[in-house]
Amino acid sequence: MKSSCLVRIVVLAILLISSFAAVPQQTKASTSKKVVVAVDVLNVRSKATTMGQKLGQLKLGQTVTVLGKTANNWYQLRYAGKNAYIAATYTKAFNAKATTGLTKNGAAVVSVAEGLKGRPYVFGATGPVSFDCSGFTRYVYNALGKSLPRTAAAQYGATKRTAPVAGDLVFFTHGSGIQHVGIAVDGSTMINANSYYGQVVKESFRSGYWGSRYVAAGSL
Numbered sequence: 001m002k003s004s005c006l007v008r009i010v011v012l013a014i015l016l017i018s019s020f021a022a023v024p025q026q027t028k029a030s031t032s033k034k035v036v037v038a039v040d041v042l043n044v045r046s047k048a049t050t051m052g053q054k055l056g057q058l059k060l061g062q063t064v065t066v067l068g069k070t071a072n073n074w075y076q077l078r079y080a081g082k083n084a085y086i087a088a089t090y091t092k093a094f095n096a097k098a099t100t101g102l103t104k105n106g107a108a109v110v111s112v113a114e115g116l117k118g119r120p121y122v123f124g125a126t127g128p129v130s131f132d133c134s135g136f137t138r139y140v141y142n143a144l145g146k147s148l149p150r151t152a153a154a155q156y157g158a159t160k161r162t163a164p165v166a167g168d169l170v171f172f173t174h175g176s177g178i179q180h181v182g183i184a185v186d187g188s189t190m191i192n193a194n195s196y197y198g199q200v201v202k203e204s205f206r207s208g209y210w211g212s213r214y215v216a217a218g219s220l
Helices: 002-021 106-116 131-145 153-160
Strands: 033-037 043-047 054-059 063-066 076-079 082-087 091-093 160-162 169-172 180-184 187-193 199-204 214-219
Touching: 033 106, 054 082, 063 076, 106 131, 106 180, 106 187, 131 153, 131 180, 131 187, 153 169, 153 180, 153 214
Parallel strands: none
Antiparallel strands: 033 063, 033 091, 043 054, 043 082, 076 082, 160 214, 169 180, 169 214, 180 187, 187 199
C-alpha cells in the first residue's frame, strides 16, 4: 500500500515538473513601452536569440513599441503581424520629453541624435562608432535619407539661414569662418560631437562657451 502511494506521488511529481518545463519562456513584464534603435541596423528575429529567423530590420533612430523583456535581454514586439524579438542591448529608452511638440521632421532628427549621445569624439571620424562635429551631423541626416557635405563650412553653405528649431543645424566660429556645427534640439540647446568633452553631448548654444561663438542656424 505504502509502495503504491509512493509510486503515485513520484508520477505526479514528474507530471508537474514536465508541465512547467513545457511552458514557453515568458517576458519579465507585459507593460508596453517605446524604445529607440541605437545602431545602424537592428535585426528583427522570430525567437529571442541570434539563431532565430530574421523577419526584417529596423533602422537607426526608429521608435518601436515593445511588449516586454525576456530573461536573456531581448524585447518582444509585434512585427508584420507576428510575435518577434529584438536585442535590447542595441536600443535606448525613448525620451518622450525630447520630442514632445516637435514637427515630424524635427522629432526624427532629434531622436536619431539623442540615440548617439555618449559616443566618442574623434577628429576626422564619420561614425558610427565615433564622430567629429560635421561627421556627426552628416551621419544623422544621412540616416534619415538627407544628404549633407562633409565639413562644417560646406554644410553652412548647403543650408538656408533660419531661426533655429529642432532638427536644424547650428553653426559656430572660432574667429574666422565656420569651424563647428551641431543639431538644434530647440531654440537654445543642441546635440553635438564635442572635442572638449570627448563625446557626443547635449548642451546650450545660447550661453556658456558656444554663446559668443554662435553664427547662425541652417535648414535644408
